[in-house]
Amino acid sequence: MFLIEGTEKALLVDTGMGKGNLKGFIKNITDKPLEVVITHAHGDHIGQANQFEEVYMSDKENELIDLFKMKIDLANFRNIKDGHIFDLGDRKLEVIEVPGHTPGSVVLLDAANKLLFSSDAIGTGHLWMHIPGTLTLEQYLESLRKLAERKAEFEKIYTGHLMEVGNEPLDLEYFDNIVYLVEQVLAGELEGKEYNNGPFPGLYVEKGKALLVYNPDTIR
Template structure:
């Protein structure tokens, strides 16, 4: 796939999974009145034209977190929401995105698409402003990288301590509103269930308690350690546990 190409597949009623050349995942969720695009990936094509080919309804954008593979091409859309706690992440990685246009979105905000509601929950950890969106009626959660994508990356610059991340995940688990978890890199891993979230929580807990110690992680550009616990693979910075 070329850098300016996208592919898409309908994965649920009114939900399309869009993939760019790097296998970054975006989700277009359609209600009776409006649509919401979750993340904008890293592709260099006309993402807005693709979205308009899927739905004719007015479409806003919400970014789950401010990493480069989730936020590029956001400038093609008029209404873009981002938790402002992630603005320092944009500065940290020197991303060229229209920061001044990003409207803040926070815990408790609800996107009313007409007969379909997406509720924002903050899950600080992977980044300070990471959010997930829950469609309680359809039992779906859109997580970006807050629950990882097979390998949960907590070793990047700007990640919060594992102890903080653990609190975020435990709070999320208490929300009884989802069964399927659509994450930020679906082409690289399957749709998660609640058990995967429980496995990830246990992996983080074991590392924070010193009961599980990782091995060197060789994938990607950032050094870290990784552990495997049941279905979860956690990558972390041993100097950023507490």
């Protein structure tokens, strides 16, 4: 979860999974008009979304609400697409669709400050591509290559679970390693080991800080 404040507005990126008064908590931090965006519809990112009057999220994520039987009312949700700009005054964040981890995953690019808010779209050390609702690795590689075309516009990557990587942003080497791992698995050059950290079985490969978990049945 991130709160990004500009001179005119603030943007809340994801709404966590707790049951507290997130809206009230945010009001104690900023009195600026607030926009809310959900990067993807997993329970640890969308949990308190219904506290807010208007929420942006790709409608490609709606199927996950049903898949995971989440009690989320979508009446106040607005579809978001590639290229949407959140204009906060002195800061602008561009939405880039990166389907893979989920069908409608998005990242937010703050090109002026060379920052990418990626949530779980490229993982936080561990990238889960083996759980229900993910796309194939082949489809995901298309998304990564599209994002790689914008690589000159960001240097620091703020992921969705920074505590897992020492509460520090990741860098372009991490991104390059994720791309490498996906390419090598697809090419048959890397064979994964059994992954048991989580509710769903999978195989994993790793390079540097990047660890890709995948389902061998959904490579293509």
